[in-house]
Amino acid sequence: MSQPRCVDDRITLKYGAGGGAMRALIEQIFAPGFGAVPGGVGLAEMDDGAAIPIGDRWLVITTDAHVVQPVTFPGGDIGRLAVCGTVNDLAMMGATEPLALTCAAILEDGFPRAELERIWASIRLACDEAGTTIVTGDTKVMRHGELDRIVLTTTGVGLTSRVVTDRGLAPGDVILVTGTMGDHGLAILATRTELALDTTLASDTAPINGLVRRALAAGGPGVVAMKDPTRGGLASALHEMADKSGVGIVLDERAVPIRDEARAIGELLGIDPLVVANEGKAVIGVRREVAGAVLEALRAHPLGRAAAIVGACVAERPGSVIVDTGFGRRLLVEAEGELQPRIC
Amino acid sequence: MSQPRCVDDRITLKYGAGGGAMRALIEQIFAPGFGAVPGGVGLAEMDDGAAIPIGDRWLVITTDAHVVQPVTFPGGDIGRLAVCGTVNDLAMMGATEPLALTCAAILEDGFPRAELERIWASIRLACDEAGTTIVTGDTKVMRHGELDRIVLTTTGVGLTSRVVTDRGLAPGDVILVTGTMGDHGLAILATRTELALDTTLASDTAPINGLVRRALAAGGPGVVAMKDPTRGGLASALHEMADKSGVGIVLDERAVPIRDEARAIGELLGIDPLVVANEGKAVIGVRREVAGAVLEALRAHPLGRAAAIVGACVAERPGSVIVDTGFGRRLLVEAEGELQPRIC
Numbered sequence: 001m002s003q004p005r006c007v008d009d010r011i012t013l014k015y016g017a018g019g020g021a022m023r024a025l026i027e028q029i030f031a032p033g034f035g036a037v038p039g040g041v042g043l044a045e046m047d048d049g050a051a052i053p054i055g056d057r058w059l060v061i062t063t064d065a066h067v068v069q070p071v072t073f074p075g076g077d078i079g080r081l082a083v084c085g086t087v088n089d090l091a092m093m094g095a096t097e098p099l100a101l102t103c104a105a106i107l108e109d110g111f112p113r114a115e116l117e118r119i120w121a122s123i124r125l126a127c128d129e130a131g132t133t134i135v136t137g138d139t140k141v142m143r144h145g146e147l148d149r150i151v152l153t154t155t156g157v158g159l160t161s162r163v164v165t166d167r168g169l170a171p172g173d174v175i176l177v178t179g180t181m182g183d184h185g186l187a188i189l190a191t192r193t194e195l196a197l198d199t200t201l202a203s204d205t206a207p208i209n210g211l212v213r214r215a216l217a218a219g220g221p222g223v224v225a226m227k228d229p230t231r232g233g234l235a236s237a238l239h240e241m242a243d244k245s246g247v248g249i250v251l252d253e254r255a256v257p258i259r260d261e262a263r264a265i266g267e268l269l270g271i272d273p274l275v276v277a278n279e280g281k282a283v284i285g286v287r288r289e290v291a292g293a294v295l296e297a298l299r300a301h302p303l304g305r306a307a308a309i310v311g312a313c314v315a316e317r318p319g320s321v322i323v324d325t326g327f328g329r330r331l332l333v334e335a336e337g338e339l340q341p342r343i344c
Numbered sequence: 345m346s347q348p349r350c351v352d353d354r355i356t357l358k359y360g361a362g363g364g365a366m367r368a369l370i371e372q373i374f375a376p377g378f379g380a381v382p383g384g385v386g387l388a389e390m391d392d393g394a395a396i397p398i399g400d401r402w403l404v405i406t407t408d409a410h411v412v413q414p415v416t417f418p419g420g421d422i423g424r425l426a427v428c429g430t431v432n433d434l435a436m437m438g439a440t441e442p443l444a445l446t447c448a449a450i451l452e453d454g455f456p457r458a459e460l461e462r463i464w465a466s467i468r469l470a471c472d473e474a475g476t477t478i479v480t481g482d483t484k485v486m487r488h489g490e491l492d493r494i495v496l497t498t499t500g501v502g503l504t505s506r507v508v509t510d511r512g513l514a515p516g517d518v519i520l521v522t523g524t525m526g527d528h529g530l531a532i533l534a535t536r537t538e539l540a541l542d543t544t545l546a547s548d549t550a551p552i553n554g555l556v557r558r559a560l561a562a563g564g565p566g567v568v569a570m571k572d573p574t575r576g577g578l579a580s581a582l583h584e585m586a587d588k589s590g591v592g593i594v595l596d597e598r599a600v601p602i603r604d605e606a607r608a609i610g611e612l613l614g615i616d617p618l619v620v621a622n623e624g625k626a627v628i629g630v631r632r633e634v635a636g637a638v639l640e641a642l643r644a645h646p647l648g649r650a651a652a653i654v655g656a657c658v659a660e661r662p663g664s665v666i667v668d669t670g671f672g673r674r675l676l677v678e679a680e681g682e683l684q685p686r687i688c
Contacts, residue, residue: 011455016485025483029461030449033468034477037444042479050479052444054503055399063446063499064482100381100396102407104497105374111355117373124377133378135386135394138408138497139369141360141685146492153448153482153497155407159398341485 013341018231018277019334023240041093041165046240048092048227049156051163058163060095062086063155069342071119071149074187075202076279078152079119081344083126084279085230086156087207092166092226092282095158096213098132106140106151119150130207132156164216166237167244168224174291175249175311176284178211178304179204181234182262185276188343190265197268201261206280211303215284218297222290227283230344233275235334237283238311238321245285248317251332253325257306275335277343285313357685362575362621363678367584385437385509390584392436392571393500395507402507404439406430407499413686415463415493418531419546420623422496423463425688427470428623429574430500431551436510436570436626439502440557442476450484450495463494474551476500508560510581511588512568518635519593519655520628522555522648523548525578526606529620532687534609541612545605550624555647559628562641566634571627574688577619579678581627582655582665589629592661595676597669601650619679621687629657 005020007028014021026046034043040058041051049062066082076084083101090098103123107116127133183204190197208228216223225245229237234256242249258266258273266273280303286294291309298304321332349364351372358365370390378387384402385395393406410426420428427445434442447467451460471477527548534541552572560567569589573581578600586593602610602617610617624647630638635653642648665676 007457009457011451011453011457011460011485013453013485013487016451016483022483026481029457029464030478030481030483033464034471034479037477037479042477043481047480050444050446052479059403059443059501061444061446061499061501062480063448063497065448065450065484065495065497067450067484067486099403100394100405102394102405102499104407104409106409106411106495107355107360109355109357113351113353113355113373116355120373120377127378133381133386134374135378135381135396136391136406137370137374137387139360139366139374140409140411141355141357142411142492143357143685145489146686147495148486148490151409151450151491151495153407153409155405155446155499157403157405157501341487342490 019236019336041163047166048089051093057159057161060090060093060158060160062089065151065153066344067151067342068344070191073191073203076205077119077122078150079122080126081205081279082152082154083123083130084205084207086154087130087132087209088228090156090158091209091212092228094160094162094164096209098130098156098158098209100135100157101132102136102155103134104138104153106142106147108147108149109141109143111150126207130209164223164226166225166227166241169241169245169247169285169313171247171313171315172288173224173285173313174288174309176295177308177310178282178298179306180257180259181278182258182266182273182276184279185233185340185343186262186265186273189269189340197265199261199265201265204278204280206303208280208282208303211301212282214297214301215294219286219290219294222287223284224287225285229281229283230277230279232335233277235275235332239334241285242321243319246318247313249311249313249321251311251321251323253323255308255310257308279344363580363680385507391510392433395437401503401505404434404437404502404504406433409495409497410688411495411686412688414535417535417547420549421463421466422494423466424470424549425623426496426498427467427474428549428551430498431474431476431553432572434500434502435553435556436572438504438506438508440553442474442500442502442553444479444501445476446480446499447478448482448497450486450491452491452493453485453487455494470551474553508567508570510569510571510585513585513589513591513629513657515591515657515659516632517568517629517657518632518653520639521652521654522626522642523650524601524603525622526602526610526617526620528623529684529687530606530609530617533613533684541609543605543609545609548622548624550647552624552626552647555645556626558641558645559638563630563634563638566631567628568631569629573622573625573627575621576679577621579619579676583678585629586665587663590662591657593655593657593665595655595665595667597667599652599654601652623688
């Protein structure tokens, strides 16, 4: 990210993977020409969403296209994923009470009505959990061969009296995660392998706006940065936060909560749980003096039982993430390339 | 619409065509379980978007997935279409000053960078014309065979102090269109035919929020209903407005402005210009006493030169659209089935 590469002549799978290639695409092609949002957060900030001042509050807005394959997976389906992804992006900006969502569905000709009904039941349930609703949508149908199954694009809006960005870290700040890392990505990958892995690992897809509300209440202005570690996992989230904040982040590897099943699948597939997507977790940066209170608040919530302090910010090596293994230190590298298309 | 059919076991192309099948899909599968928006407009209303009360105003929000094929067509491309479609949906609800848009792009692996840059230049230009900006987005890449080329989903938000719905018509009201009918749909269809039609017909894709602002200023509370005649064309728009308002609409066929080129292509392809999509037009219902002032205001705007009064509302046959041909009367039938997938 600190050395943006030049976008290739063709947009390949790695540009959708949430790492440096995608950021270069946004910086070089999508963002230029769209001005800053005065007093708010716009496209150039490449945060989890945008924030537009309205009176004495901000309207937070965020959008996500969901292309996950398989459509139904252990722990969720594309409908639950769409709602949670959007609700969580709003929460990451401080808008923990989502005002409303929109949902545009693109279906392959011949998509079964029964499956669509199951997906919509899942959408309703996730909306109920998050305390929000779908207020408008769109439907398109494409021919077989033009689209594989179903794509859902959800957009969410929420109001907040304080915007939290992903760039508020300073040396001395503490990094927390709200739970185990890698569950979603590895659960999806496990369904795809020909080994037909016999595992109980399930996606963590969940709306965490209620959990984040607790953290904000406990930490107040001491909560200085938030990001959800989706595509690219904890590694990409920490890299972005470090780079944008101009700090180094030292990650205590042994403190990062990872399920045994996730570790096992990761080892089998040769994939680090720190570089795969989570869909019900947050990375939260806090001032040291509120770290204990925020951790306690997180652990008191059903979705935050495994929350942990996993790192700290330093002035050295701004933009870098250094892993402290307990035996030594190494740089944490972001996933690159086509590790896992259609994971979310 | 007055007799909703049962959704089939498989969702086929007609369910994305904007007619009765799509409305049945929304009514039977998408909308149930999502409550009304208190004091506003929600999913069940199936309007051009939703309206959520915020203080003494409404936040209007609308979303659209764009799948048009070919991606670039006479008069525009998928980028311009996406921005205009969303800006116009906001305007149809009364929000003629779009606060911001979001754009989620899904690309086929290998999509040319140069083409993406052209599309984004077009998006920027359309945003400038409409006086808005893109504030956040998302990017996904799907493999060849999983997605054909590119899909853009745009969402827009705007504030308004008065919401105009598509159901405010009463007997005696007058129906206007802001310009020629059928240009977009027939221009797209002309590019697809093997006859390689030699025509100068171009899509009308344009942001009409400025035009609509003029109409609202001229007609005040006398502007009682608006809808943009996109998928399904004027026929579907009038049917929805008639049905939701509980009035009959008598359409003066000879008063509907249609370009000679559109009429010619329509005759060649056997397609009525009244059932194909427009992307820079509005249908506006007004109280009779303001019809003249609204018409004058529309015609004074570059995008409204061909505006016309095309019909009137009656108490008889609520939900029906009756065409007065000058020689007699017939019912206007909505397009049904797979007339034109991927037209917008």
